[in-house]
Amino acid sequence: MKKIIFILISILILLIIVVVIKTVTYPFKKVNSNITSGWKMIKDDSAIQRLSGGLKIPTVSSGELGEFNYSTFDTIKEYLKNSYPLIYQNTEFVEVNTYGLIFRLKGSNSSLSPILFLSHTDVVPPGDAEVKDKSENIFRPDDRPLPAVSEVSEEWDFGPFSGAVANGRIYGRGSVDMKGMLFSLLESMNNLIKTKHFPQRDIYLAFGFDEEVGGQQGAVKIAEYFKNKNIQFDAVYDEGGLILEKGSVTGIDSDVAVIGCAEKGFLSVKIKVKGLGGHSSMPPAESAIGKAAVIMQRLEKDQMKPVMTPLINQFFTNVGGSMPFVNRMAIANQWLLRPVLLSQLTKNNSTNALIRTTTALTMMKGSDAPNVLSPEIEFVVNFRLLPGNTVKDVKEHIANATKGFEVEIEEIDSVKEASTISSSNTKAFKLIESAIKEIHPTAIATPYLTVGATDAYKYQIVSKNIYRFxxxxxxxxxxxxxxxxxxxxxxxxxxxxxxxxxxxMKNYDK
Incomplete structure (x- = not known):
């Protein structure tokens, strides 16, 4: 017996030694120790004013896909033309489906595949709120007061379409998503033209106008335009990841720049569950709503299996060096601890979304009266598909969850598979890393999975290198x-x- 205990203890000690050695020698990404201060910010008041003016134009997309008021989109087209005359004079400009905007800055070497930068002019609605006047706190970049503004809500520091500049900030719906990026791209191209820096390869800007409601009239049509012109891009850059400030990601002691090399798929289904209706005074043993509850419980309890994909494994390899030792140990020893690692990741909403196809019960409809049993209950469940899972896989999963019940299943909204995965071993990706070091030298740059939907997905037909950041x-x-x-x-x-x-733009071919 003593001999068996000795052998077991020896095996345990050996196992601990192996785990520690693998943790210490695991190739976690090192943060650059030769940190420089990076690029020094130079404030450009005229650029700020141009963005501020763009935020004042309420280009809201809402309601049915592609069905909304386009008058403000006419306004922003005119505003961009007046704000950036050099770009319109020095690029080839094309309108696609009236409101899709394409700019081509011609390069010196036509044999090189072009690069493409994306954005969109539309924004989500600002929400409903009472308003009050707060104009005394709104300033121009040069600190001169703006005209009085009355559309300032109690929930917004300044009106959602005020374009107010105050407290070192530019306020307004779309300032982040995504007019800030749109105007920064125009400013960047404008600076290239002003300084007479013309690139080797063509640089394209493409702006959709209905991204917030699916992009079917904007990005889809623009991508088809490029496809019909036989244009293949060396890289496509769109929104997606961000630089997450130190402390905002649990367990990571560093700023982290997450670069989306793929995005999740999307499937929403409406499930109608049949049962006996009637008066609540004589209920059946199992009502339609009870049956629906069983199905919903199955969907939430028995979700699709978590998986450590190569992309997410690369993410943890990059950020793991800034995590506590226990976390690093689990990442470095997945041969032994992968079930434990996956179990821990599923307990956090953010990390759970990175390792599985998620299930979200979002809507439900039943009886309209408290004493009436509805013969039919319907609910909606939304799945975000992990690369590697397919729409077919999810449908089989739904079929298993509804087994034994009389149901009707209907797809609603747009349906899309998870995107392809773009390599991080490309010039296009390495340029992102270099550019991040310019503006935030201490940030860890890493490939990532974008869990939301972007226009980038539509451009897979014209490029295999698509990055969301x-x-x-x-x-x-x-x-x-x-x-x-x-x-x-x-x-x-x-x-x-x-x-x-x-x-x-300047360094792509250096």
């Missing part, structure tokens, strides 16, 4: 303002974003 550094509170109240972009972020895109 907006170079702004934000904390948790600022991240929550996107699509919510009090959205703003700091002046520092805006200036650095302009420099970031200008850096990529």
């Amino acid at each position: 907006m170079p702004i550094k934000i904390n948790n509170a600022e991240k929550q303002s996107i699509h919510s109240t009090n959205e703003y972009l700091s002046i520092e972020n805006y200036m650095k974003m302009i420099h970031y895109f200008e850096y990529i």
Whole structure:
């Protein structure tokens, strides 16, 4: 017996030694120890004013896909033309489906595949709120008071379409998503033209106008335009990841720049569950709503299995060096601890979304009266598909969850598979890393999975290298303002974003 215990203890000690050695020698990405101060921000008041003016134009997309008021989109087209005459004079300009905008800055070497930068002019609605006058706190970049503004809500520091510049910030719906990026791209190209820096390869800008409602009339048509012209891009850059401020990601002791090399798929289904209706005074043993509850419980309890994909494994390899030793040990020893690692990751909403196809019960409809049993209950469940899972896989999963019940299943909204995965071993990706070091030298840049939907997905037909990243550094509170109240972009972020895109445009072929 003593001999068996001795052998077991020896095996345990050996196992611990192996785990520690693998943890210590695991190739976690090292943060650059030769940190420089990076690019020094240069404030450009005229650029700030141009963005401020663009935020005042309420280009809201809402309601049915592609069905909304386009008058403000006519306004912003005219505003851009007046604000950036050099770009319109020195690029080939094309309108696609009236409101899709394409700019081509011609390069000196036509044999090189072009690069493409994306954005969109539309924004989500600002929400409903009472308003009050707060104009005394709104200033121009040069500190001269703006005219009185009355559309300031109690939930917004300044009106959602005021374009107010105050407290080192530029306020307004779309300042982050995504007019800040749109105007920074135009500023970057404008600077190239002003300084007579013409690239080797063509640089394209393409702006959709209905991204917030699916992009079917904007990005889809623009991508088809490029496809029909036989244009293949060396790289496509769009929104997606951000620079997450130190402390905003639990367990990571560093700023982290997450670069979306793929995005999740999307499937929403309406499930109608049949049962006996009638008066609540004589209920059946199992009502339709009870049956629906069983199905919903199955969907939430038995979700699709978590998986450590190569992309997310690369993410943890990059950020793991800034995590506590226990976390590093689990990442470095997945041969032994992968079940434990996956179990821990599923307990956090953010990390759970990175390792599985998620299930979200979002809508439900039943009886309209408290004493009436509805013969039919319907509910909606939304799945975000992990690369590697397919729509077919999810449908089989739904079939298993509804087994034994009389149901009707209907797809609603747009349906799309998870995107392809773009390599991080490309010139296009390495330029992102270099540009990040310019503006935030201490940030860890890493490939990532974008969990939301972007226009980038539509451009897979014209490029295999698609990267989703907006170079702004934000904390948790600022991240929550996107699509919510009090959205703003700091002046520092805006200036650095302009420099970031200008850096990529200038250095792509160096």
